[in-house]
Amino acid sequence: MSESQQKQSPYPVIHALECKACNRCIIECPKKVLEMGTVLNERGFLYAVYKGEGCNGCGNCYYTCPEPNAVEVHIPKKAKQEA
Amino acid sequence: MSDIANNCGNSCENKNMTVLKRPVSINEVYSRKGGSAPTATHYCAGCGHGIIHKLIGEAIDELGIQDRCVLVGPVGCAVFAYYYFDVGNVQAAHGRAAAVATGVSRARDNAVVMAYQGDGDLASIGLNETMQAANRGEKMCVFFINNSIYGMTGGQMAPTTLIGEVTMTCQEGRDPVEAGYPLHMCEILSNLTAPVFIERVSVSDMKRIRKAKTVIRKALEVQRDGKGYAFVEILAGCPNNLRQDAQESMDFLNIQMEKEYPLGNYRDKVSETSPLIRPDSDFSKKSIEKVFGVDANLEMPPMDPNFRDCLIKIAGFGGQGVLSAGIMLSQAATYSGKNASWYPAYGPEQRGGTANCSVIISSNPIGSPIVYEPDIMVVLNLPSLVRFEKIVKDGGYLIYDSSVGDYTPPANVKAICVPGIEIATKAGNAKALNTAMLGVIWALGKTGLTQKEFEKAIAESFADRPELIDLNLKVLKAGYDWAKENL
Numbered sequence: 001m002s003e004s005q006q007k008q009s010p011y012p013v014i015h016a017l018e019c020k021a022c023n024r025c026i027i028e029c030p031k032k033v034l035e036m037g038t039v040l041n042e043r044g045f046l047y048a049v050y051k052g053e054g055c056n057g058c059g060n061c062y063y064t065c066p067e068p069n070a071v072e073v074h075i076p077k078k079a080k081q082e083a
Numbered sequence: 084m085s086d087i088a089n090n091c092g093n094s095c096e097n098k099n100m101t102v103l104k105r106p107v108s109i110n111e112v113y114s115r116k117g118g119s120a121p122t123a124t125h126y127c128a129g130c131g132h133g134i135i136h137k138l139i140g141e142a143i144d145e146l147g148i149q150d151r152c153v154l155v156g157p158v159g160c161a162v163f164a165y166y167y168f169d170v171g172n173v174q175a176a177h178g179r180a181a182a183v184a185t186g187v188s189r190a191r192d193n194a195v196v197m198a199y200q201g202d203g204d205l206a207s208i209g210l211n212e213t214m215q216a217a218n219r220g221e222k223m224c225v226f227f228i229n230n231s232i233y234g235m236t237g238g239q240m241a242p243t244t245l246i247g248e249v250t251m252t253c254q255e256g257r258d259p260v261e262a263g264y265p266l267h268m269c270e271i272l273s274n275l276t277a278p279v280f281i282e283r284v285s286v287s288d289m290k291r292i293r294k295a296k297t298v299i300r301k302a303l304e305v306q307r308d309g310k311g312y313a314f315v316e317i318l319a320g321c322p323n324n325l326r327q328d329a330q331e332s333m334d335f336l337n338i339q340m341e342k343e344y345p346l347g348n349y350r351d352k353v354s355e356t357s358p359l360i361r362p363d364s365d366f367s368k369k370s371i372e373k374v375f376g377v378d379a380n381l382e383m384p385p386m387d388p389n390f391r392d393c394l395i396k397i398a399g400f401g402g403q404g405v406l407s408a409g410i411m412l413s414q415a416a417t418y419s420g421k422n423a424s425w426y427p428a429y430g431p432e433q434r435g436g437t438a439n440c441s442v443i444i445s446s447n448p449i450g451s452p453i454v455y456e457p458d459i460m461v462v463l464n465l466p467s468l469v470r471f472e473k474i475v476k477d478g479g480y481l482i483y484d485s486s487v488g489d490y491t492p493p494a495n496v497k498a499i500c501v502p503g504i505e506i507a508t509k510a511g512n513a514k515a516l517n518t519a520m521l522g523v524i525w526a527l528g529k530t531g532l533t534q535k536e537f538e539k540a541i542a543e544s545f546a547d548r549p550e551l552i553d554l555n556l557k558v559l560k561a562g563y564d565w566a567k568e569n570l
Contacts, residue, residue, distance in 0.1 A: 018122060022129030022322070023329040028289045043120055045128070060289045062103040063296075066133025068140075068167070069111065069122050073103040 010057025010075040012050050018070035019047035025061035025071060034061060106140030108149045113166040125163055129329050131230060131319020132160060134286045135295075136167050139197070139226065142300040143170065148307050151195045153187050155180045159201035160235045161228065178209025181216035184223040190364050195306040196223040202243040203233040206266050210242075213268075220277030220311045222359060224302045227268055227314065230321040231340065238324030242266040245343050265343050269316050273349040279311040281350035285318035287336035291346070301353065309358040318344060386420060386446040393530050394454045397520075398439035398471050399463025401429060404517030407544060408461070409440035411521060415532050415540035416444040424452035437467060444530055458529060461520050463503075465490070472496075482523055484516065499523065499570065503562070510561040511554040518555045522562020526570070534563075 012034070014025075019041065025048050026034045033054035041047050048061075057075035065071045105111065112121050126132045143149050152170035156162055158177035165172035171194070175183040180198040188196040205213050205227050216223065232250050233239040239252040243265050247256040257265075269283045280302055284295035295317060302313035318340050320332035327335060372378055395412065399405045406427050416423035424443045430436035441454035456476045462468045462483040472493055475481050481496045484503040492498030501523055507515040518541065524530060525537050538556055545551045 020123070020128035024129055027329055027333070043123070059103045063137070063292050064134065064289055065137075066126055066128075066130050067123060068105040068109045068133065068137055071104075075101040075103070077099055077101055 008076070009053075009055065010073060011055050012061050013072040013074065014048050014050060014061075015070050015072075016041045016047045016049075017043065018067045019045060020067065020070075021046040021048070022066065023048075024064045024066070028060040028064045030058060030060065031056055106137060106144045108143040108152070108169050109136060109140040109167055110169045113163075115163065115166055124167065126160065127321075127323035129320060129322040129332055130160070131228065131286050131317070131321070134292060135226065135228060135299075135317055135319060136164070138286070138292070138296045138299050139199075139303075140168065141296065142303050145300065146303055146307055148195050148303065151193055151307075153184075153191070153194045153196050155184045155187065155196065155198045157198075157200040157204040158235075159204045159233070161199055161201060162235070164199050178204050178207070179212055180204065181209060181212035181221075181223070181225070184225075185216050185219070185221045188222045189361065190366070192222075192309070192361060192363065195303065196221075197303075197306070198223055198225045200225065200227055201234065202227070202229045202231065203239075203241045206242040206268055210266075214272070214275075217272050217278050217312050217314065218275050220279070220359065222306060222309055222311055222361075224306045224313045225315070226299070226302075227316040228319050229268075229316055229340075229344065230319045231265075232321060232324055234321045234324055238321070243268075243344075245339060248339075267344065269314065269344075269349045272314055277312055278314055278350050279352050279356050280305050280313040280315075282314075282348045283316040283318070283344060283346050285336055285341065285346055287318065287320065287333045291337075294346075305353055305356075309360075310353065310356045311359045316344070318346075386422075387531070388446060390421065390444075390446040390531055392447070393444040393459070394457045394476075395442040395444070395459045395461070395524070395530075396439060396454050396457040396471065396474075397442070397461040397463075397517075398437070398467035401436045401438045403438075403463045404514070405438045405463060406440050408517035408521055409442045411518075411537075411540045411544045412524065412530070413442050413444070414543055415536040416442075416530065418536040418539050419532055421446055421531070422449050424449045426452035426454075437464075439467065439471070444532075459524060459527070460496075461524070462487075463516060463520070480527060480529070482520060484520075499566075501562075501565070506561050506565050507558050510558040512558070515555055515558040518558040519562035519565075522559045522564075523566045525559070526563045526566030 031054045033051045034048050037047050037049045059073050062071045062073045114121055124133050154168045154170050154172050156164040156174040157180050173183055180200050184196045184198040229243050231243050232241050238250050240250045244257045246259055249256050269281050272278055273281050282298050284298045285291040286295050302315045305313040318336050322332040397405050397409050409425050413423035413425040422445045426441040429438035443449050458476055459480045460471055460475045465487040468483050468487055475496045477495045479496055481492055481498045485500050486504055503516045503519045504513050506519045507513050541555045542552050
């Protein structure tokens with residue numbers, strides 16, 4: 001993720017190792033920007049991946065994920081950007 | 084939606100970026116036995132527990148109560164809750180979380196006590212504890228995770244299993260004729276007066292997860308403010324045992340579970356309830372000594388190494404003072420600086436049944452308080468005489484009241500027939516028969532106890548009814564005098 005992208009738009013970080021491929025984040029994403037990957041992680045699960053753009057920072061994937069360490073959502077602060 | 088993001092309090096990492104991530108009060112690493120996947124939970128893919136853990140963790144962070152929190156874990160999949168929550172943790176026996184939480188809450192008044200339990204744990208084996216704790220209005224927040232089955236053991240039928248739902252133990256679907264109907268905990272508890280807050284939520288999909296978050300936070304606010312009992316039932320998925328994928332799991336909760344278990348608030352007395360003030364628990368040595376009427380600094384006379392153990396059994400009708408005579412005897416023994424034990428055995432009757440007690444007086448520590456072969460057997464009625472005459476040690480004393488009528492004692496014992504009722508009546512009151520017998524025991528000298536010690540024990544025993552002390556002292560002396568004259 002580049003520095004400019006971080007500043008411009010929200011994005012999810014999915015830690016591949018922690019994902020158990022339950023599919024919940026993919027179902028709950030309103031922008032449909034998550035998808036199930038095609039390779040297994042070290043623990044033997046497929047894992048969700050971000051398509052790279054379109055995240056609106058709603059946080060659904062974070063909240064619906066049962067794994068505490070699997071998903072983060074980074075959301076730029078609007079006020080700071082304007083300032 | 085951005086509200087939630089901005090509310091994330093502890094999750095904010097820097098000035099320009101809000102980061103939604105694992106709450107501070109949820110651990111990052113879960114070092115468990117075997118060491119596999121230490122950064123992942125032990126929950127199955129799509130499990131409701133992980134979602135709920137995060138919601139509770141986030142609410143704890145937001146309210147700033149992490150240091151006050153004690154989580155009581157259940158038996159069930161969430162048995163390992165202590166791996167995940169970075170708060171005080173206690174893991175209770177199956178169903179007993181409410182009882183353990185009561186203890187924690189009473190002992191630590193400022194604690195935010197949470198009981199985290201599943202439907203098998205709370206609504207089946209722990210139903211009584213749950214109801215009693217709710218009825219007492221204990222200061223605790225109960226998170227009741229309802230997934231309609233016993234998840235940890237492989238998906239057996241639970242009290243909450245839906246009618247017709249197939250589980251391991253109801254392969255044809257739950258049949259109410261055989262297994263009754265689903266148990267509605269929120270509705271049941273809302274019949275009680277004490278609970279402050281009761282609500283049912285679901286973590287099936289995002290709309291409901293966000294609602295669950297606010298409800299969980301509200302329940303914890305009740306605890307933060309010490310207002311009393313809060314109960315949150317959370318419908319959660321068990322896609323693994325119910326053979327569902329994520330979408331099927333969501334649909335099952337939204338369509339089938341919610342039909343049986345409607346979401347909503349069942350009690351909200353939060354705003355009109357003021358904090359519940361309970362008296363401070365005082366566990367200081369001084370107050371414990373006061374409760375038990377002991378003084379650890381009291382100087383005890385040295386033990387007499389030559390004293391041989393004296394084993395006594397007293398038996399009779401309940402109500403004849405059998406047990407209290409034993410207490411007085413052992414009390415007198417402790418006043419003399421000896422060790423004493425008192426061990427009662429009695430039926431369910433307050434009056435009219437039979438009772439007996441064993442007393443051991445020793446200058447050594449007493450292992451077992453049970454007396455199999457007494458040195459002195461005191462019997463106040465015929466049925467007990469028949470029962471206990473054979474157990475007296477060879478050469479031991481068998482003391483019985485003359486009111487038992489014609490009786491031939493065994494040859495191997497020293498039998499003493501005492502006109503106890505007569506002695507007690509002459510000295511003041513026939514009811515003091517037990518004290519008259521104590522007078523006889525004193526006179527025998529086997530116990531090594533003195534007049535002073537017996538008198539002190541009687542005064543202690545009748546401390547609540549001081550008018551009876553003199554009468555009993557008179558009867559004690561009369562029993563002693565009779566024995567000295569006749570033996």
